[in-house]
Amino acid sequence: MLQKISHLNISKALVLLSLITVPAITTAHMAMNEPCPRYGNNGPNCPSPPSGQSYDYNIKAPIGTKEGIDQPLCKFSVPYEEPVAVWNAGESVKVSFMPNSAAHGGGHCQFSISYDGGSTFAVIHNVLKHCFCNGPNGGNTASVLSYDIPLPAHLPSGRAIFAWSWVNALGNREFYMNCADVQIKAHPDHSSSTQYTGPEMLVANYGADYPVIEEFNGNYDTGIEFYQQQKNITVGPSASNNSAGAGYSAKQPEAVAPEKQSQNIREAQQSLAQPFLPATQVAYSAPLQQSIPPPADAAAAPYSTPLAVAEVEPQVTHLAPAYSAISASKLSYHALPSSAPRRVYYANRHPKMRKLLSPVKHLRIATSSPRIQNSVSTERVDDGSSSSSSTNTKSTSSEKSPCANHGDMRCSKEGTGYDVCVFGKWVSMPCAAGTECSVGDNDTSPRCNWPKQK
Incomplete structure (x- = not known):
């Protein structure tokens, strides 16, 4: 009888715990839904990740805070083999975001384009102050989940990375970013265009070397000066060093x-x-x-x-x-x-x-x-x-033999760490204490995990 009661109590506790935690999961942060961001698994027409890559199950998480960096810009460097969208310069495109997301009171959003694999991003559209909200909003519910983004008519043809970035108004000082692989077709009136010049995408709340935009606390002009001060840069398939304006060196x-x-x-x-x-x-x-x-x-x-x-x-x-x-x-x-x-x-x-x-x-x-x-x-x-x-x-220790593909990873021979191919040479990284490197059954990427119980 006591055992039965104990089981019932445990079951009730688990149900209560699930009711408490589910809302937190379903309303976590924001993420782009369309065009499909890299390794996304919820958007329409999202392809499978490239070989050796995994779905991004933390797609709504920030890539950094004012205290430090969690992930690089765009999060992932290996693009999809084919673009997830083909866009015509001069037209408007729909950009949508996942429902049941936390808008953190709105904030500043930018939509940017890169032609050099994500090294430089030029802004094509801003939604400042009240992104995801219809005006000032002290709450956490997004009232706007899609935007029609006008593509500049002078965008050149070519493979590009389309980026959404966001500095939230309320909560921890964070920086969000998703990237999508797209194909741009030049406008008929500007078919010879090879470059686009626009403001450099602002990166903030992203470690010690970037500006901090503090919590808005009702003042939605907070941080606007950083966006206004961004210099123009030039991007495009033929843009040398993708730079224009003061502060950049044109020499590679x-x-x-x-x-x-x-x-x-x-x-x-x-x-x-x-x-x-x-x-x-x-x-x-x-x-x-x-x-x-x-x-x-x-x-x-x-x-x-x-x-x-x-x-x-x-x-x-x-x-x-x-x-x-x-x-x-x-x-x-x-x-x-x-x-x-x-x-x-x-x-x-x-x-x-x-x-x-x-x-x-x-x-x-x-x-x-x-x-x-x-x-x-x-x-x-x-x-x-x-x-x-x-x-x-x-x-x-790691082998000093050359490696073929930059970015390849493997577990070390000892299993206490993993090796990364960096410009033709293996570089060793240790796993955290108590963990060991292993490769999952359905994933070719090595991971540092707790040892399996035997």
Whole structure:
């Protein structure tokens, strides 16, 4: 009898728990529904994810907050093989959002276009202040779930990425973004158009190097100045560096000669282990202690620029203070100039560590959060040097054989981590303590999971 009562009580508790949790699940955040965002599984005409990829079951989640970065812009770098929509420049297109979503009081939305795989986005339409709402709304229910977005007539033909981005009015200071793979057909009157110029998409509430738009608290002009200050950029299949206006350099970075890579890595390892200079000073990558007067445009730099990983020559630059040492991979380290486009990929919030792989133009590792200390490791370069990386990181071994496809992943031989193919070389990442790398039955992507009970 007691056992029967116990079972009944447990059943009632489970039912009560489900009633409590279901509303929270069904009203979580916002996400684009049409055109189908990458790896979406709810929108009309959503294809299966590309080979090796999984559906995005957290599609409504923000990609970052003012405290840090959860995922890179667009979240996923591997596009669908075919566009999910074909649009004609000069026409209006319908963009809809998932029902039963939380509008967080509205906020600022932008709709943008990229022709370079998502490195740069130019805005084609704004819905500021009251996105998802008909005027000021202190509640959480979205009253507007679709918009007719006018496509500029000068958009050039080609494969493109259409992006929706959002800064919410109420709640945690977050940044949302979904991206869709589309095909643009040029307007008949502008068939020779090869470029489109528009404001650069604003990225805010996305870690330490981006502006913070505070909670609106009834003032829907909050953060508008950031949108008004965005410079124009040029995008398109033929847009060199996709830049226009002040603050961008038209020169593409040159690759570091192979014989200089080992030297740059040693210098970076030594300098990374030391405290950074204030952001108002500049330094060469070696030695870091040798400061020099700031460049003429130092005061005009819009945001501080952290140390980054890229295959380019070291340059004089501003350094942000909140970054610590990482071990070196077969990439050269340098600090990006403050005028460089702020398109970056983060290995952040371990054990997620996702999207380091795709495409790794620049890698920033923010260490303002204690959760990612001692969590980043990369393959050491066997260059004959006895110098080692900071003891704050844990290196794991990996094969030094070349890899074919940038972005490929595999579990390490020991099963304690996983390897990522970065520009032809395997880079090792550890799993969190107590977890091990494994591949699911229906998924080719390695994951760090708790060991299965035997």
